[in-house]
Amino acid sequence: MTKFALGLMSGTSADGLTVCAVRPMPFKVICFKNYPYTRVLQQKLLKAYQLNADSLSALHYELGALYAQTVQRFLKDFHLSAKNCCVIGSHGQTILHAPHAKFPHTLQLAEPSFLAEKIGAPVVSDFRARDIALGGEGAPLMPFFDTFIWGKGSPKILLNIGGISNISLVGKGVKPLGFDVGPGNTLIDLCTQKLLHKPFDKNGVTAAKGTPDKALVKALLAQPFFKQKPPKSLDKNAFGEDYLTRFFGPLNKKHTPDLLATLTYFTAAAIANQIIRFVPRRAQKEIIVSGGGSYNTTLLSFLQENLPHTKLSFSTEYGIDPQAKEAAAFALFAWLALNRKVNHRPQATGAQKATVLGKITL
Numbered sequence: 001m002t003k004f005a006l007g008l009m010s011g012t013s014a015d016g017l018t019v020c021a022v023r024p025m026p027f028k029v030i031c032f033k034n035y036p037y038t039r040v041l042q043q044k045l046l047k048a049y050q051l052n053a054d055s056l057s058a059l060h061y062e063l064g065a066l067y068a069q070t071v072q073r074f075l076k077d078f079h080l081s082a083k084n085c086c087v088i089g090s091h092g093q094t095i096l097h098a099p100h101a102k103f104p105h106t107l108q109l110a111e112p113s114f115l116a117e118k119i120g121a122p123v124v125s126d127f128r129a130r131d132i133a134l135g136g137e138g139a140p141l142m143p144f145f146d147t148f149i150w151g152k153g154s155p156k157i158l159l160n161i162g163g164i165s166n167i168s169l170v171g172k173g174v175k176p177l178g179f180d181v182g183p184g185n186t187l188i189d190l191c192t193q194k195l196l197h198k199p200f201d202k203n204g205v206t207a208a209k210g211t212p213d214k215a216l217v218k219a220l221l222a223q224p225f226f227k228q229k230p231p232k233s234l235d236k237n238a239f240g241e242d243y244l245t246r247f248f249g250p251l252n253k254k255h256t257p258d259l260l261a262t263l264t265y266f267t268a269a270a271i272a273n274q275i276i277r278f279v280p281r282r283a284q285k286e287i288i289v290s291g292g293g294s295y296n297t298t299l300l301s302f303l304q305e306n307l308p309h310t311k312l313s314f315s316t317e318y319g320i321d322p323q324a325k326e327a328a329a330f331a332l333f334a335w336l337a338l339n340r341k342v343n344h345r346p347q348a349t350g351a352q353k354a355t356v357l358g359k360i361t362l
């Protein structure tokens with residue numbers, strides 16, 4: 001069996017831990033699986049920014065132990081031997097992200113020592129801190145991966161629709177670009193959880209039954225974040241509960257399909273707005289979509305409506321499942337870090353120079 005690297009990602013949706021095994025060189029995704037969190041843990045993670053130091057510290061260790069257990073399950077599920085695992089890249093759970101605070105900071109939890117101990121492979125974690133230390137936003141980190149995979153071809157926009165949506169622009173003859181563009185699944189998920197008591201609007205079926213309030217969406221797109229030039233990144237709570245109740249509330253069960261249609265339309269229109277505003281027109285030919293939001297067909301049809309001149313493709317066409325992409329990237333980042341190679345694209349974050357991101361637990 002060839003050696004493999006593992007990548008672990010749990011994004012702002014806090015829906016679960018995605019584990020992905022890759023062959024680092026030449027890069028290839030071997031297998032992946034998403035291990036959903038319990039609803040109790042998901043709620044705890046979504047509200048964790050309010051915790052006191054004691055509870056936050058406990059959560060850091062709880063997640064560390066859970067990650068190690070999950071990787072053990074993953075190895076069993078795919079008949080992989082821990083002995084062949086050369087490195088693990090663990091992004092951790094973002095609790096808060098404040099690159100514009102007086103002392104810029106960002107916090108990702110899940111103590112890596114448990115993984116190192118249980119799996120016996122070196123763990124690379126805390127990728128964002130070094131970028132902040134270099135004056136960067138600490139995000140987005142995906143543009144490095146996107147350039148690595150797609151940088152030599154024709155210009156492409158890589159769109160990841162996780163909790164937050166972000167894009168990178170890569171390819172021959174374009175100035176690489178990468179930034180958070182607006183909400184991803186968070187508003188849709190929050191509304192679905194509150195009104196329908198389901199984790200998310202599966203395939204966008206409920207939104208498809210409603211009519212979006214396009215005038216409201218147009219007004220929201222006039223907010224300052226959308227005008228701000230990249231690089232820019234969003235705190236995971238930027239489009240959270242407060243935003244939902246402030247601009248879409250009070251939430252009423254009677255209007256659920258219309259409300260979900262409007263939230264879905266807002267999410268799609270924000271992505272399109274940022275692409276039209278900040279990506280050169282000649283580079284708007286193709287978008288490769290990834291992230292859980294790529295399964296929301298209503299969201300994608302609204303996106304196509306707002307970008308009629310652009311072809312929408314999926315990362316699957318390039319051998320990377322939409323749900324596996326970010327986890328796969330952290331496996332690569334970890335392998336590069338362990339080999340002291342640059343795994344960083346400072347143009348996307350605003351950092352002063354390229355560096356090796358991540359802390360190593362041997």
Ligand SMILES: Nc1ncnc2c1ncn2[C@@H]1O[C@H](COP(=O)(O)OP(=O)(O)O)[C@@H](O)[C@H]1O
Nearest residue numbers: 011012013162163185200202203291292293295
């Ligand atoms: N079949 C589906 N239909 C609609 N939305 C989906 C589907 N599968 C996943 N999602 C959405 O994707 C989210 C998870 O996406 P993911 O890329 O894992 O985000 P994150 O990086 O924030 O964890 C879920 O919370 C849900 O909103």
Ligand SMILES: [Mg+2]
Nearest residue numbers: 010011015016
């Ligand atoms: Mg996820």
